[in-house]
Amino acid sequence: MISRRTLGAGLVLGALLRTGPSLSQGADPDTLKVALLPDESASTIIQNNQGLKSYLEERLGKRIELVVTTDYSSMIEAMRFKRIDLGYFGPLSYVLAKSRSPGIEPFAALVSGGKPTYTSYLIANVNAGIAKAEDVRGKTVGFGDPASTSSHLIPRGLLKNLGLEAGEDFKFQHLGTHDAVARAVEAGNVQAGGISRTIFETLVERKLIDSSKVKVVAESRPIPNYPWTLRGDLTPALKDKIKSAFLEMKDPAILKPFKAEAFGPITDADYDVLRETAKLLNIDLTKVKG
Template sequence: MKNLIVSLFFLSMLLVFGSCGKSADLDANGIPGKLVVALYGSDDPGALRGAIKPFQQYLEKKLGMPVEFIYTTDYTSVIEALRSKKTHIAYLSPFSYVLASQTHDITPIITTGVDGKQSMYHSTIFTSIHSGINSIADLKARAKNITLCFADPASTSGHLIPRAYLTTIGLNPDNNVFKETIFAGNHVASVLSVTSDKVDVGCAATEFGLEIAERKGLVKKDQIRVLWQSEPIVGSPIVARNDLNKDFVKKIQNLYLNLAKDEPGIFLPYMKLLHPNPERYSYLTIQDSMYNGIRKIASGIKDLSVIK
């Protein structure tokens, strides 16, 4: 795992942010000449870019400056963008936020809410109905012959939470208890790796992996057997660098908070990529303390310190 994450860092720097130059520089008042926003590109980057474009144009109009969205292939790249100050605003998962907040001066400003309350989601460990693995007990008994698939190394529901659970039941992936442990890259890829019989068992978010794959017609519900599902996980944050002008950050925060009400034509298509009932969603404020539970779980991951 350690070598994988380190490799991702250097690849991220060279391929994603190497040409950004000084685009994220601030003036003496902490205001950029161009706002740069980094986010993980998801399993369908084309659809994401199309849904984000109207919001990008909206931000440019409201802020009176150019706005650039940088799409990455993993959360590690987003963390690197913050580390190297190549971005001002970033979309993170709860786990990648905990990783980034260890050494980076950032503050969570926005998260997604449903019906006026902070949204939650779940982690799932699953297999194909043809695998012959019917329970966690079967998984434990056959672990030495099983290939396990996580999503992204910095994913909460696709890595941290299922890894922590497996460790508590004596299946710590670091101890070579499985035949092989790999990363698929994202949640939907983890699902497809299982249904195509490339791996025996996968880990992903219920809502952003299994359900999205089903809605897109990539898999059928009866192809998957859920072995375990986590307790609710706190929603993902959008963060801002602390060296940004505070009034400028507040303005950005308010644009997000009012987006569902003021610009539903911009907000709903983006939410529809993630949720079947986008009209129930909006943006809400978030505090760092909401992620203390994730920090506690993450403290048990031995390679946590390699992400600086």
């Protein structure tokens, strides 16, 4: 005679066995939530990316919901708790997200100038007496957000490699955005600053800063570009379709909001340069507010 306990256990095991195959195969949601960088107003970002939405719906055969979180930190948390399925991160923000959600996978990075990399500049006020990076000794350097790749981590690492320690050999201030750094350097409020090469060139081109007052004194080594990431627990077939959709994306109208020529393949190992730089600077990435 079978006891109620044995019968109950058998029913639970049967339920687990019935659901086991689908769980092991991964998630395959009808609607994919795609998170975009919160670097403009949410309405503007969503409007500018309607082409991406339509393209992905056609390629993947799924409904696409575009999501713009309030900031990088909330985007990282949304990926961590699987409230989004795909996310477009900044390089350092991706590293922070990966440290908190090991299962997420980078699969494509922005390509510009034919490469899935970009660089950071160290710029200086022309009247600050800075001809090369080493000349910031005794000066004040402006960095962007602490979680910024090209406006903080990389330029600070560049100076560290030259034997210059932030807070000891030079003073520094966190100014938030890249353009705030450029304006502070132009005005002489700080003598030098870290900024993305692409952003600096755009500011100069649009005459938002006076190029006669600011000069480039150093350029970093290549940095892996902004990555697209996905949840690691999606089905292998869905992952393959998503990767193909991005790597085969050719429409300039869809790529324009990203200032991209295309998206190229990339892996987590490509971002080790950021982890190594953080280690060099004794920065605990688990304590960086991303």
